[in-house]
Amino acid sequence: xxxxxxxxxxxxxxxxxxxxxxxxxxxxxxxxxxxxxxxxxxxxxxxxxxxxxxxxxxxxxxxxxxxxxxxxxxxxxxxxxxxxxxxxxxxxxxxxxxxxxxxxxxxxxxxxxxxxxxxxxxxxxxxxxxxxxxxxxxxxxxxxxxxxxxxxxxxxxxxxxxxxxxxxxxxxxxxxxxxxxxxxxxxxxxxxxxxxxxxxxxxxxxxxxxxxxxxxxxxxxxxxxxxxxxxxxxxxxxxxxxxxxxxxxxxxxxxxxxxxxxxxxxxxxxxxxxxxxxxxxxxxxxxxxxxxxxxxxxxxxxxxxxxxxxxxxxxxxxxxxxxxxxxxxxxxxxxxxxxxxxxxxxxxxxxxx
Numbered sequence: 001x002x003x004x005x006x007x008x009x010x011x012x013x014x015x016x017x018x019x020x021x022x023x024x025x026x027x028x029x030x031x032x033x034x035x036x037x038x039x040x041x042x043x044x045x046x047x048x049x050x051x052x053x054x055x056x057x058x059x060x061x062x063x064x065x066x067x068x069x070x071x072x073x074x075x076x077x078x079x080x081x082x083x084x085x086x087x088x089x090x091x092x093x094x095x096x097x098x099x100x101x102x103x104x105x106x107x108x109x110x111x112x113x114x115x116x117x118x119x120x121x122x123x124x125x126x127x128x129x130x131x132x133x134x135x136x137x138x139x140x141x142x143x144x145x146x147x148x149x150x151x152x153x154x155x156x157x158x159x160x161x162x163x164x165x166x167x168x169x170x171x172x173x174x175x176x177x178x179x180x181x182x183x184x185x186x187x188x189x190x191x192x193x194x195x196x197x198x199x200x201x202x203x204x205x206x207x208x209x210x211x212x213x214x215x216x217x218x219x220x221x222x223x224x225x226x227x228x229x230x231x232x233x234x235x236x237x238x239x240x241x242x243x244x245x246x247x248x249x250x251x252x253x254x255x256x257x258x259x260x261x262x263x264x265x266x267x268x269x270x271x272x273x274x275x276x277x278x279x280x281x282x283x284x285x286x287x288x289x290x291x292x293x294x295x296x297x298x299x300x301x302x303x304x305x306x307x308x309x310x311x312x313x314x315x316x317x318x319x320x321x322x323x324x325x326x327x328x329x330x331x332x333x334x335x336x337x338x339x340x341x342x343x344x345x346x347x348x349x350x351x352x353x
Contacts (some may be wrong), residue, residue: 028251031162034067035234037226040079040088043072043264044175046195046274047115047281048092048218053259054245054252059352063344064241066234072263074176077145083108089226093321094147095303096310098219102213102325109327112239112293114218115246116278119148119193120211121155122200127188130212132159132215135189141173142191144315147216152191153313155210165313182206194274195266202270215277218278219295221325232330239293239334240343247288255351288346289339293331300326 041052043308052070060067073079076093080101083091091101092114102108121132121140129135132155140156142149153164161167171187178190183205192200200206220242222235249256253275261268275281280291303322310316337343 022227028070032065033056034062034065035230035237036067036069037089037090037230037238038069038071039090040073040082041092042069042075043078044074044196045076045077045117045193045218046260046264046271047117047278049260049264050249050253050256050275050281051115051242051245051270052092053256054249055241057259057351058245058248059348059350060245060248060344061238061241063348064237064244066238066241074174075143075146077143080145083223086223086225087159087287089223091221091223092218095299096147096150097145098221098323099303099307099320099325100145100316102221102318104206105224108221108325109224109229110219110295110325111235111327112220112242112331113295113299114220114242114282114293116215116217117193117274118197118211118215118277119152120197121152121191121192121209122182122197122206123189123209124182124185124187125204125207127207127209128219129209132156133161135159135209136161136167138188139171140170140189140191141171141178141187143175144172146175146308147306148193149191150309151209151212151216154306154309163268166329179203179205194277195264195270198270198273198352199266217295217299235330236334236337239331240338243291243293243334243338244288244343244346244349246280246291246293247285248346250283250285253281253284288343291338292335294324294328294335296330 041049056070071088076097079093080089080097082092083101084104091098098110102110135156142152156164175196178192178196179200180185182190201208227235256272257268260271300323307320307322311319
């Protein structure tokens, strides 16, 4: 960031070149350095993706004293591995990949909910079954390093297929490959989420077999090394930036969709259903103070059930206890400050590219 130098009493100082006038000192007023962060987000996860695009294409982070670089990933598994490797400073995914990564980075914490999403299972158009129980003997794909995959398999078990890894052929597959695999008949069904979910339906590549009635939420944490370098105060400023960015996105959704469509390389028409699933993006939110990103105790309990299921299925080597990795403190402070009007003037928000 450019530092500005202000001369106090400059006219008098120039006059000091003549006899009888002392030279006044030059005082440098320096802006506080911005906290630097490298943020990872998912190019094929709508809803939260639009909020990241707002952070990327506006000055909201800068107004909160943060300078960011951005990196994109197709889903939460690779993003989590990048966080573990130190390539990014945040962990942004659903509960399972976020907690798996955070458990491997000392000092890391889950800080807030990001957005709501829909997910489900889409099958080939010629699939004869109509229920999850009809998947017995079928080929089901999904990215193992996600939450959508275990939650979908849990639903299959609840439908009566008690040994899914025996009674189905389950394939670990990147979400970016789902459309071609389903179209080509390489798999019978995919566990998916938006915008890929909507793409499969809108382009008639497949048909919906099951949709989770509750949906799920994204969560975000910050890595221990970044927190150690920057402290809680910087984390609070980041959270305030997220809250304001969500508010701005809610009121400028067409622009945010356009940005995310470019990142995802998908038509913007596929994104509307995804944002309709989010409580704050389905319609403009007038008051930024109305936004709440608290993760509830029940949501943490549900996340624990997912982790335990992964452990039981031997997809997680060691059991992870979820609750200790959550820290509601910084968000509570951020939301309290926003409620009190302690945040940058929204009139100063501008698009920076």
